[in-house]
Amino acid sequence: MISTWIILVSILGFFILLKNFIFFLKWIFVILLRPSKDLKGIYGSWALITGSTDGIGKAFAFKLAKKGLNLVLVSRNSGKLKRVRDEIQDRYPDIKIRIFELDFSEDDVVSRVRVMEEMIEGLDIGVLINNVGVTYPGAMYFHEVDEKIWMNLVRVNVEGTSYVTKVVLKGMVARRRGAIVNMGSGASIVVPSHPLYAIYSATKGYVDQLSRSLYVEYKPYGIDVQCQVPLYVSTKMASQVAQVERSSIFIPTAEKYVEAAVGFIGYDQPRCTPYWAHSIQWFFASLLPDALLDEWRLSIGIRRMKLTT
Ligand SMILES: NC(=O)c1ccc[n+]([C@@H]2O[C@H](COP(=O)([O-])OP(=O)(O)OC[C@H]3O[C@@H](n4cnc5c(N)ncnc54)[C@H](OP(=O)(O)O)[C@@H]3O)[C@@H](O)[C@H]2O)c1
Numbered sequence: 031m032i033s034t035w036i037i038l039v040s041i042l043g044f045f046i047l048l049k050n051f052i053f054f055l056k057w058i059f060v061i062l063l064r065p066s067k068d069l070k071g072i073y074g075s076w077a078l079i080t081g082s083t084d085g086i087g088k089a090f091a092f093k094l095a096k097k098g099l100n101l102v103l104v105s106r107n108s109g110k111l112k113r114v115r116d117e118i119q120d121r122y123p124d125i126k127i128r129i130f131e132l133d134f135s136e137d138d139v140v141s142r143v144r145v146m147e148e149m150i151e152g153l154d155i156g157v158l159i160n161n162v163g164v165t166y167p168g169a170m171y172f173h174e175v176d177e178k179i180w181m182n183l184v185r186v187n188v189e190g191t192s193y194v195t196k197v198v199l200k201g202m203v204a205r206r207r208g209a210i211v212n213m214g215s216g217a218s219i220v221v222p223s224h225p226l227y228a229i230y231s232a233t234k235g236y237v238d239q240l241s242r243s244l245y246v247e248y249k250p251y252g253i254d255v256q257c258q259v260p261l262y263v264s265t266k267m268a269s270q271v272a273q274v275e276r277s278s279i280f281i282p283t284a285e286k287y288v289e290a291a292v293g294f295i296g297y298d299q300p301r302c303t304p305y306w307a308h309s310i311q312w313f314f315a316s317l318l319p320d321a322l323l324d325e326w327r328l329s330i331g332i333r334r335m336k337l338t339t
Pocket residue numbers: 080081082083084085086087104105106107110132133134135136161162163164186213214215216259260261262263264265266267268284
């Protein structure tokens with residue numbers, strides 16, 4: 031009887047090990063060998079990127095230009111938009127670039143989005159990178175967050191993403207092809223809570239759930255919706271939130287992050303964390319109890335709050 035149990039447990043253990051080993055091999059293949067898709071051929075010749083004058087959005091613009099896509103760059107500062115356009119055009123003279131100034135935190139965002147809609151009418155926008163996002167100036171208790179900051183976060187992260195998606199989707203549905211990348215965050219997905227940045231992580235939770243539902247809704251129309259989930263990436267935002275001064279293995283530059291991110295577009299993964307070291311961090315976080323992660327995040331938040339006051 032005992033030996034039957036030992037055999038059964040051994041078989042079970044073998045299959046669990048085998049499953050994990052196959053998962054590991056698949057992960058290695060995706061990280062090292064899986065080719066990136068021909069985005070222009072599959073989805074269309076234009077890409078629209080929001081928040082494209084800095085950080086991850088700017089890196090996406092360069093990378094997609096390198097892949098031969100024409101660009102619509104959307105951001106709030108026309109001087110920066112022109113500078114980024116000229117930099118990209120110098121390096122990739124064969125692509126077309128249009129710029130559109132839109133501050134997602136302003137009151138007139140709906141009418142500006144309508145103007146943008148007219149501007150992109152007739153363009154074969156195959157790829158949308160909903161990258162724009164803002165966070166707090168520093169760690170803060172919920173009751174201390176200024177109403178203006180709170181409204182900005184909701185307007186930019188939630189409304190901005192939703193309006194742009196709606197406008198771009200119309201053309202994609204008509205053409206029956208498209209890829210939409212929404213920028214999520216580990217703050218709402220990898221950790222069970224993000225104390226002292228509650229509104230930021232809640233807005234990213236919205237982005238995640240919106241993406242998952244749109245993924246299902248638009249799959250039959252040939253449109254691939256994906257929520258990409260970065261952890262820290264060395265940008266202006268990361269230096270503001272986590273005093274990140276330099277890149278490292280776990281905190282890649284925006285260019286390194288985007289190199290991985292573009293490779294995930296078009297693969298059937300509604301939610302993914304493209305950068306390899308981020309997925310390792312996510313894996314280890316998933317092994318820890320929620321209560322421990324909650325305590326850890328709270329202590330980090332309190333430490334940061336003390337640093338900035
Ligand atoms: N960096 C990270 O560690 C990290 C981690 C997880 C998720 N993310 C997400 O990744 C995305 C990009 O982050 P990032 O680190 O690259 O940020 P970033 O370096 O601060 O760049 C943000 C971009 O958005 C633009 N922008 C900001 N507010 C805007 C507004 N009201 N209207 C229009 N454009 C606006 C900025 O324009 P200006 O140049 O004029 O400021 C800039 O081009 C965000 O959605 C963020 O939540 C980042």
